[in-house]
Amino acid sequence: xxQAPPAEPGMRxxxxxxxxxxxxxxxxxxxxxxxxxxxxxxGAKLRAHAKTHKSPVVARLQMARGAIGQCVQKVGEAExxxxxxxxxxxxTNQVVGARKLNRLVALAxxxxxxxxxxxxxxxxxxxxxxxxxxxxxxxLVEIDVGGARCGVQAGPPAVALAEVIAASKHLSFGGxxxxxxxxxxxxxxxxxxxxxxxAVEASRRTVExxxxxxxACPVVGGAGSGSFQHEVASGVYTEIQAxxxxxxxxxxxxxxxxPPFRHALFVLATVMSAATPHIAVVDAGHKAxxxxxxxxxxxxxxxxxYVGASDEHGKLTxxxxxxxxxxxxxxxxxxxxxxPTVDRYDWYVGVRKGRVECLWPxxxxxxxx
Numbered sequence: 313x314x315q316a317p318p319a320e321p322g323m324r325x326x327x328x329x330x331x332x333x334x335x336x337x338x339x340x341x342x343x344x345x346x347x348x349x350x351x352x353x354x355g356a357k358l359r360a361h362a363k364t365h366k367s368p369v370v371a372r373l374q375m376a377r378g379a380i381g382q383c384v385q386k387v388g389e390a391e392x393x394x395x396x397x398x399x400x401x402x403x404t405n406q407v408v409g410a411r412k413l414n415r416l417v418a419l420a421x422x423x424x425x426x427x428x429x430x431x432x433x434x435x436x437x438x439x440x441x442x443x444x445x446x447x448x449x450x451x452l453v454e455i456d457v458g459g460a461r462c463g464v465q466a467g468p469p470a471v472a473l474a475e476v477i478a479a480s481k482h483l484s485f486g487g488x489x490x491x492x493x494x495x496x497x498x499x500x501x502x503x504x505x506x507x508x509x510x511a512v513e514a515s516r517r518t519v520e521x522x523x524x525x526x527x528a529c530p531v532v533g534g535a536g537s538g539s540f541q542h543e544v545a546s547g548v549y550t551e552i553q554a555x556x557x558x559x560x561x562x563x564x565x566x567x568x569x570x571p572p573f574r575h576a577l578f579v580l581a582t583v584m585s586a587a588t589p590h591i592a593v594v595d596a597g598h599k600a601x602x603x604x605x606x607x608x609x610x611x612x613x614x615x616x617x618y619v620g621a622s623d624e625h626g627k628l629t630x631x632x633x634x635x636x637x638x639x640x641x642x643x644x645x646x647x648x649x650x651x652p653t654v655d656r657y658d659w660y661v662g663v664r665k666g667r668v669e670c671l672w673p674x675x676x677x678x679x680x681x
Contacts, residue, residue: 314658315659317671319332320671321668323667323668324666325668332579332580333578334580334663335559335576335661335672336577336578339575340559342574344377346557347377348377350572351552354544356549357380357550357551357552358379359379359380359381359533360379361384362384362555362676363383363386363651364555364556365654366389366677367673368392368675380400380551381398381399382402383402383403386405386681387403387407387416388676388678388679390425391419392675400424401424401425402427404454404533406431407434407438413437417442417444417445417447417449418445420442420445420447420448421447425449427449429451430463432476435480438483442482448483450484450485451477452489453487454490455488455518457514458507459493461493466490466517474488474522486530487531487533488531491535492507492510492511495536496539497538498538499568501567501569508539508542508543512543515548536553537554537557537560557573559650561575561605561647561648562609562646562647563649565609565646575611577647578611579644579653582642583638583640583642589633590631590633591628592616592628593627594618594626594628595624596626597621597623601647601653601656602652603621603648604652605649607619608647608648615631616629617629618645658673659674
């Protein structure tokens with residue numbers, strides 16, 4: 313069921329109903345501008361990852377600052393973006409099943425849509441769906457660059473798969489997908505750089521071997537908010553797929569030499585109990601803020617820590633009872649992982665200088681298929 317908007321434009325932040333998903337618009341815009349300024353003098357382009365924000369509104373703001381398009385993980389996310397007018401969408405994932413593929417190729421009538429594969433059987437299925445729809449789909453080969461998740465091996469196996477795509481009547485070879493997800497959260501900068509160096513070398517080698525077989529590689533895509541500087545510096549990657557940079561969650565902030573972005577996404581919570589000197593409880597537990605990347609931080613309240621969660625309650629401990637949050641006080645929680653946090657809410661509440669400025673729907677919330 314669609315949740316009722318928790319606020320109205322013009323309302324004070326402390327009047328917003330909670331739990332609510334809050335965007336600090338000044339910090340958010342700073343993050344978009346910072347990424348745009350970083351990429352402007354390079355040859356790399358931003359294809360921002362919409363699995364983070366799930367919003368055509370946010371996508372348009374990113375594209376107004378130079379992003380060439382968006383990437384997603386699910387067909388449902390691609391549908392919402394395409395219906396929202398986003399013209400260039402890449403599914404950075406494997407899509408399996410006739411029903412999903414029929415939905416995907418249908419979008420090619422209203423947007424440029426591409427998809428990734430790591431198996432010839434996937435190529436055959438996409439070819440069949442594209443032929444039936446009378447469209448042509450760019451297809452990228454995903455290579456495993458260290459994440460040990462999806463992806464064919466770099467080098468000859470990737471080249472062989474690219475040749476299968478190139479030989480298809482209704483598909484075109486779009487390039488390679490080379491994302492090292494687990495490297496994004498390697499805390500030590502030297503180890504993180506070394507992991508990405510391996511990804512860069514695997515990508516470089518694959519591009520060269522494709523060239524030797526007469527196949528141009530128009531896109532080398534990957535990178536994330538924790539490593540994009542390295543991929544850009546390599547000169548190999550053409551598209552950067554950062555998503556969390558727009559919001560900057562607590563887990564990215566734990567990296568040594570954290571990305572140069574501000575915390576812009578918060579879960580606004582209300583203190584619902586303050587019965588003992590060193591403990592307070594907020595109305596934001598597991599259902600309001602995920603804890604897969606650790607408990608949230610409390611913004612602007614040193615000495616107050618989120619230490620435990622149940623379904624509807626978040627337990628805080630307070631070092632100094634004199635600084636204990638008041639009953640009814642609103643607190644900003646910085647989520648550990650922004651992507652699943654966003655997917656819990658129907659509305660973004662955009663706040664600037666303590667006032668609600670806008671409400672944006674999280675249009676692709678729950679788009680898991």
